[in-house]
Amino acid sequence: MKMTKIYEGSHQWIMFGRDEGKPNNIIDTNQYVVRTANRCLLLDPGGAELFAPMMAAVLHHAPVDQITDLFASHQDPDVISSLGLWDQALTNAKLHAPAIWEGFLRHYSCESIEYVPIPDNGGTIKLESVELQIIPAHYLHSPGNFHVYDPQAKILMSGDVGAAIEGPDSPVFVDNFAAHVEKMRYWHQRWMPSNQAKRVWIERVRNLDIDILAPQHGRMFKGDDVKRFLDWFDALQVGIAV
Amino acid sequence: MTNQTKSQFIAVASITSELSAVMVVAKEISLAAANAKAIAFRAGDKAKGFQPITDFINELAKETIELVTNINIYALVLYRLTVDEFQKTAAYNKFELAAKMAEGAVYAKSMQEPVDHARLSMQDCQRQFKRDVSQLLGQLEAVMHHARAARVIAANSRIEASQAGEYLQSLQAVAESVDKAAHTIHDNVQRCRIALSIYRNS
Numbered sequence A: 001m002k003m004t005k006i007y008e009g010s011h012q013w014i015m016f017g018r019d020e021g022k023p024n025n026i027i028d029t030n031q032y033v034v035r036t037a038n039r040c041l042l043l044d045p046g047g048a049e050l051f052a053p054m055m056a057a058v059l060h061h062a063p064v065d066q067i068t069d070l071f072a073s074h075q076d077p078d079v080i081s082s083l084g085l086w087d088q089a090l091t092n093a094k095l096h097a098p099a100i101w102e103g104f105l106r107h108y109s110c111e112s113i114e115y116v117p118i119p120d121n122g123g124t125i126k127l128e129s130v131e132l133q134i135i136p137a138h139y140l141h142s143p144g145n146f147h148v149y150d151p152q153a154k155i156l157m158s159g160d161v162g163a164a165i166e167g168p169d170s171p172v173f174v175d176n177f178a179a180h181v182e183k184m185r186y187w188h189q190r191w192m193p194s195n196q197a198k199r200v201w202i203e204r205v206r207n208l209d210i211d212i213l214a215p216q217h218g219r220m221f222k223g224d225d226v227k228r229f230l231d232w233f234d235a236l237q238v239g240i241a242v
Numbered sequence B: 001m002t003n004q005t006k007s008q009f010i011a012v013a014s015i016t017s018e019l020s021a022v023m024v025v026a027k028e029i030s031l032a033a034a035n036a037k038a039i040a041f042r043a044g045d046k047a048k049g050f051q052p053i054t055d056f057i058n059e060l061a062k063e064t065i066e067l068v069t070n071i072n073i074y075a076l077v078l079y080r081l082t083v084d085e086f087q088k089t090a091a092y093n094k095f096e097l098a099a100k101m102a103e104g105a106v107y108a109k110s111m112q113e114p115v116d117h118a119r120l121s122m123q124d125c126q127r128q129f130k131r132d133v134s135q136l137l138g139q140l141e142a143v144m145h146h147a148r149a150a151r152v153i154a155a156n157s158r159i160e161a162s163q164a165g166e167y168l169q170s171l172q173a174v175a176e177s178v179d180k181a182a183h184t185i186h187d188n189v190q191r192c193r194i195a196l197s198i199y200r201n202s
Ligand SMILES: [Fe+2]
Pocket: A074, A076, A141, A160
């Protein structure tokens, strides 16, 4: 599992991905960790298949008992099917996840972890002195979907928005936006169901000061590429399967 | 899933299916008993010896149904335990793998506690499963006992039927169906016991 520190300040952001041990037939995912002095938040911790490499990678940054928070942007298996395993490994943790998915996500088993339901209008996650904003992103692509914004680090973790299917050796940041577009087009057209939801989300996100847009698959966008992505997404027609 | 867990799932599932067949047959016996009672009533003195037997058959069928109902509840507990054990074993294996992959990591040692904890709860499950299997085997033994008793009664019924004159055939048919049902119950329960016996507490 490759680890890339993407923010270092009063706290840290680390991106985990490009897992070389991953079976070929499951989709590659990026996991993000927010580390404060004594706590640790895993954003979209990943599938059950990824649990062991992910746990091992996190142990480079935090001990098990300091993994206190998990966040699931939505209900997909690539996002959170590892929940049942975290549930048995962690003794004092919370899962922040969409309220409407609670009854579904509990199928993965969530007994020792406390499920903190996120209402439709979002909320915050407080990690010691760091306050992260939970930004609604419903229907992008899931009916109950959230992103996480860190105003201090200026990072927006954007779930499946901004995702691309990439090879295991690809760089973690977009280096040529024009070339990258082709890797994203079908994904966004096919997975994102609603032009209206997209418009509302873009409006909301344009008001945020973002240095890094960090999706759950593919590469992160940095600096001007963030705006490039928003413009490109704005012009794209989605929901093409009907 | 290992072969061991697979066969454990199959063993537990087979109890439920075998027992539902036992239930059907036990209800048949109960019906046969009611039927026999009516015939014996009509036959009057000719079937005097048959009358107490019908009550006995009925009683036996009722007890068997009750026992099987209880065992089914138990089988459900056993099923849940199997699921639990499967999950705990999977977790333990993943935790061990994570600990191995974390070798050299600053906080690798912190994985030891979850590993130990997972091992203990997995072993707890295994022990509980064995204990419950032993109990279930005891209950199955009781059903077998009933089935054997039913066969003895069926043999007696045949003798009594032979003295019932024109009612001979219908009473014999009753004896026949009780015997057949008892046989089926015996066989089904025996299969349950064989499937479970490898898990019993040794
Ligand atoms: Fe998804």
